[in-house]
Amino acid sequence: MLKLVGAALILFAGTMIGFVQAARFAQRPRQIRQLIHALQRLETEIGYGQTPLPDALARIASALTAPVSSLFAETSARLASGSGETVRDCWERAVRAGWPATSMREPERDTLLRLGETLGGSGASDQLKHLKLAAHQLQAEEQAAREDQRRYEKLCRSLGVLTAALVVILMM
Amino acid sequence: MPLSLLELFPASLRDRLERLPETLLLSLEEIRVREERPLEIGYGGGASFVGPDGSICTDSASAYRPSREDCRALLERVTNHSLYAVEEELRRGYVTVPGGHRIGLAGRTVLEGGHVRHLRDVSSFNIRIARARKGCAATLLPELLDPVARTVRHTLIVSAPQQGKTTLLRDLARSISAGEWHHPQASRWGGRKVGIVDERSEIAACDRGIPAFDLGPRTDVLDACPKAEGLMMLVRSMSPEVVVADEIGRPEDAYALREALHAGVRVVATAHAIDLRDVFARPVLAELAADGMFGAYVLLSRSGGIVRHRVVGAEEAEAEARKSAGCRSVPVIRSPNEGGARHA
Numbered sequence: 001m002l003k004l005v006g007a008a009l010i011l012f013a014g015t016m017i018g019f020v021q022a023a024r025f026a027q028r029p030r031q032i033r034q035l036i037h038a039l040q041r042l043e044t045e046i047g048y049g050q051t052p053l054p055d056a057l058a059r060i061a062s063a064l065t066a067p068v069s070s071l072f073a074e075t076s077a078r079l080a081s082g083s084g085e086t087v088r089d090c091w092e093r094a095v096r097a098g099w100p101a102t103s104m105r106e107p108e109r110d111t112l113l114r115l116g117e118t119l120g121g122s123g124a125s126d127q128l129k130h131l132k133l134a135a136h137q138l139q140a141e142e143q144a145a146r147e148d149q150r151r152y153e154k155l156c157r158s159l160g161v162l163t164a165a166l167v168v169i170l171m172m
Numbered sequence: 173m174p175l176s177l178l179e180l181f182p183a184s185l186r187d188r189l190e191r192l193p194e195t196l197l198l199s200l201e202e203i204r205v206r207e208e209r210p211l212e213i214g215y216g217g218g219a220s221f222v223g224p225d226g227s228i229c230t231d232s233a234s235a236y237r238p239s240r241e242d243c244r245a246l247l248e249r250v251t252n253h254s255l256y257a258v259e260e261e262l263r264r265g266y267v268t269v270p271g272g273h274r275i276g277l278a279g280r281t282v283l284e285g286g287h288v289r290h291l292r293d294v295s296s297f298n299i300r301i302a303r304a305r306k307g308c309a310a311t312l313l314p315e316l317l318d319p320v321a322r323t324v325r326h327t328l329i330v331s332a333p334q335q336g337k338t339t340l341l342r343d344l345a346r347s348i349s350a351g352e353w354h355h356p357q358a359s360r361w362g363g364r365k366v367g368i369v370d371e372r373s374e375i376a377a378c379d380r381g382i383p384a385f386d387l388g389p390r391t392d393v394l395d396a397c398p399k400a401e402g403l404m405m406l407v408r409s410m411s412p413e414v415v416v417a418d419e420i421g422r423p424e425d426a427y428a429l430r431e432a433l434h435a436g437v438r439v440v441a442t443a444h445a446i447d448l449r450d451v452f453a454r455p456v457l458a459e460l461a462a463d464g465m466f467g468a469y470v471l472l473s474r475s476g477g478i479v480r481h482r483v484v485g486a487e488e489a490e491a492e493a494r495k496s497a498g499c500r501s502v503p504v505i506r507s508p509n510e511g512g513a514r515h516a
Contacts, residue, residue, distance in 0.1 A: 046256050053253040079253055082179040084186065086245050087253045120248070123290060124256040 007168040014167070018160015025153045027103035029145040032138055034068045035108065039115075039135045046127050053087065053120040054079040067101035071112070074098055091116030107144075111137045176271050177301065182245035185211070188236055191226025200301055201334070207243045207295040210235035247294050250275050262291040272302035272377025272384060302338070302377060304385045308479070309343035314355040315483040316344075316468050318438075322361050324348055324414060325467035326433070329442040330451050335472045336479045337442040338418055342375050342385055344440055345416045349388025364438075366391040367412030369402035375418055400424035407435045414438040426456045429465060439465070447471065448484065448492050461489070 038060050045056035054076050061073035074094035078085060095112050115134040119127070178186055185205065192200075192213070202214040210232040211222040220228050221235035229235055238246075250267055251258045261267045266276045279294035318325045324344075331337050347353070351363035370376045370393050376383035378395040387393065392410045394402045399417050403425075406412055415432050417425075420441045432439055445451045448469060452458045460466065469484045484492055 046254075050257040051254075052257055056254075084179070084182045084245060084249065086248050120251075120253040121255055123259050127256045 003171070007171065010167055010171075011161070011164045014160045014164020015157075016160070018157045018163075021160065022153045022156040024103040025145075025149045025156060028105065029142050029149055031068050031102055031104050032108055032142040032145055034064055035104075035112070036135050036138050036142065038064055038068070038072065039131050039138070043128055043131045043135075046131070047124055050124070067098060070098040070101065071095055087120045088117050091119060107141050108138060111141070177269075177273055177299075180246070180249045180269060180299075182242050182249070184242055185238060185246065188222055188224070188226040189213075192222070192228070196228070202301065203297075203299040205238050205243065205246060205297040205299070207240055208237050211238055243295060243297070246297060247277075250297070259290065262294075263288055265291065266372065268373040268377070270377070270379050270384070272374055274300045274302070274372060274374050276300070302374060302385075305336075305339050305343060306346070306386070307343065308336070309340055309347050310352070310354045312340070312470065312481050312483070313344065313347050313353060314358075316470070317353060317355055317358055318467065319357060321438075322358070323364055324438050324440060326438055326465060327440045327468045327470060328420075328451070328457075328466045329440070329470045329472065330445045330448065331442075331472035332446050333444060335474045337472060338374050340470075340472065340479070340481070341416060341418060341440065341442055342387065345375070345391060345414075346386055346388040348414050348440075349391040363388060363390045364413040365411065366414045366416060367406035367410050367437075368393045368416045369397055369399050369406060370395050371397060371399050371402065371418065375416065400428040403428035403432050407432050407437055412437055414440060417441045419444060421454060421456055423456055426460050429460060430463070433465060448489055461486075 041060050041063065042056060045051040045059065049056070051059070057072045057076035057079070061069045061071075061076060063069075064072065071094050074097060075087075075090050078090035078094065079087065092113060095109060095116065099109055111134050115130060118130045122130075178189060181189060188211070189197075189203070196213075196215055199216040200213060201216070204212040204214070206212075212219060212235075213222055220230055221232050223229045223234055224236040247255075250269060252269075255262070258267050262277065265278070266274055268274050276296075276298035277291060277294050278296040279291050281288045282290040282292055313324070316324050316327050327344075329337055329340060345366050345368055349363050349366040351361060353359070353361060366388060368375055368387065368391060370378065373396050375385075376387055376393040376395065377385055378393055381393075381395060383391070383393050392406070392412065394406055397405070399420060400422070403415055403417060406415055415437050417429075417439070418441070420426075420429065420443055429439055429441070443451060443454075443457055445454070445457075448471070451469070452461060464486065467486055469486070469489050471482045471484065473480050473482075
């Protein structure tokens with residue numbers, strides 16, 4: 001009896017691990033897409049609205065869902081706090097702090113960090129160029145992420161169940 | 173010094189400024205930050221350098237020298253982390269921060285077709301601290317009244333930079349709007365509708381359209397608007413009885429001022445000049461004076477911390493200008509009240 005319960009638990013856990021891994025693969029392209037949209041909004045705020053960066057970032061954050069929104073909200077809050085930090089520092093800290101909560105990987109993070117170095121520090125036309133470049137790089141990452149999703153999402157799910165089943169069989 | 177202003181500075185500069193003596197902070201007028209050069213402050217008419225420990229020193233060699241990183245961070249804070257939003261201001265060489273403090277900038281200009289397109293490598297900052305001095309116009313205003321029209325005369329305030337023109341203008345606008353004429357005859361006049369064109373956001377220091385300074389209950393402010401266009405807009409849309417503008421002197425300003433005059437609106441304006449002769453040496457101002465635009469000229473002078481003013485009526489202005497000009501020619505100056513021309 002106890003063995004049966006243990007086997008059921010193992011099966012359940014294995015399936016869950018598989019599902020969580022699969023969800024990460026599914027979320028990554030979605031979150032990258034959100035980032036791209038956010039950067040496009042930022043383009044509008046900078047190009048047409050000439051909105052100051054702290055306000056623009058706060059607005060963008062309110063239109064996004066967690067965990068991606070936290071990157072922008074955190075930067076905006078740090079900038080508005082009056083601590084005297086530069087955009088580059090605020091942005092880097094926010095990205096490094098908020099990143100583990102997202103399903104995104106290093107290439108996207110590096111793109112964002114590079115963007116942070118130039119954000120707010122030049123004229124509108126130059127800012128738009130940097131934003132476009134970053135969006136472009138993210139689009140490439142999104143493609144790759146979708147490819148990964150197609151390839152590994154189902155695999156992860158079945159692998160979780162099957163590994164759990166294997167363990168159960170070995171145990172029996 | 174207002175606390176919000178200190179927040180503009182990166183930590184290394186803020187620490188040193190905070191350690192300045194209290195009395196000095198209260199009379200602080202400008203802070204000059206120059207990359208890799210001594211940190212300087214101006215106060216109550218004097219100036220000195222700031223040492224690495226926040227002490228006052230007269231010797232520039234022992235003063236603190238702001239680093240490149242300090243200046244970068246300062247520029248970022250001054251532009252609210254958004255250089256792209258102040259491109260127009262950078263082209264003109266200054267930005268105004270919340271609180272109405274004006275920050276003059278110098279660096280390397282980028283030209284396009286012979287005109288300044290952008291300012292880069294900003295390495296010099298002149299932070300001018302704006303203060304409201306309520307009541308500083310109390311002794312001046314009674315001299316500017318027009319008892320017949322029960323309002324203020326067309327007035328041009330003239331002084332060299334840093335003598336308190338804008339501060340005076342701010343309080344004039346407030347007094348006129350609040351009806352504080354400080355004259356027994358005018359005690360029942362009430363306030364006038366005042367329209368302010370605040371091209372550099374210095375007079376009102378608007379934050380999202382709302383003035384940070386008290387400008388009286390009947391005042392409308394057109395923020396960050398070119399003067400000529402703004403004067404016309406105000407006259408057309410806000411029916412002001414008095415319009416206020418800072419630092420006039422461009423040809424288009426003259427046109428707009430005349431329009432305001434013909435619309436029956438009183439004008440109170442300031443101009444950069446040392447004395448009346450200087451005023452009439454500037455073509456635009458000379459032309460306005462010859463047309464009888466201004467009824468009174470106010471000359472400001474400052475010694476120590478005290479601002480003195482002298483009011484010269486349009487009638488006496490010509491004689492005054494001629495006296496200081498020696499044998500040089502002086503343009504015709506008319507007063508708004510007289511019809512015929514007088515020749516120099």
